[in-house]
Amino acid sequence: MERISELIEYIYNGKLKHISRFGTVGIANTLIDFFVFTVFYKIIGVNYVFSQAIGYSCGVINSFVFNRKWTFEVKNANNNIFWEFVKFLVSNLISLVITMLVIDYLVKNLQLNVYISKIIVTLIAQVINFLLYKLWVFS
Structure with missing residues (x-):
């Protein structure tokens, strides 16, 4: 059991810290995104x-708050x-435009x-977001 906690500690605070924390925040963002997407698409009837x-x-x-404070630990x-x-x-607008074009292409x-x-x-x-956050936004 202690080895598992050591592994978790290494992942979240060691060399894989940014990627693992980004992934955790990303899961929360994705859940929020999918929930809101489904509400607007299926329940309200807004175009996909x-x-x-x-x-x-x-x-x-959600992403800005948690990536700034926890993933990239901006304290300066x-x-x-x-x-x-x-x-x-700007980073997210780039991602949004790309995802809107790609989702439309994939569906149509x-x-x-x-x-x-x-x-x-x-x-x-x-x-796209991880690279832009790490290299430009929170650097």
């Missing part, structure tokens, strides 16, 4: 592309939170199920 934008935006709010008071947030939004051209397409674009967004 616009539902993607709404769900994604809700995940973004000299960092201008306004400009960090602007860079964060490849005739994939909307939810399978949603999973694919969510994975694409995770890779």
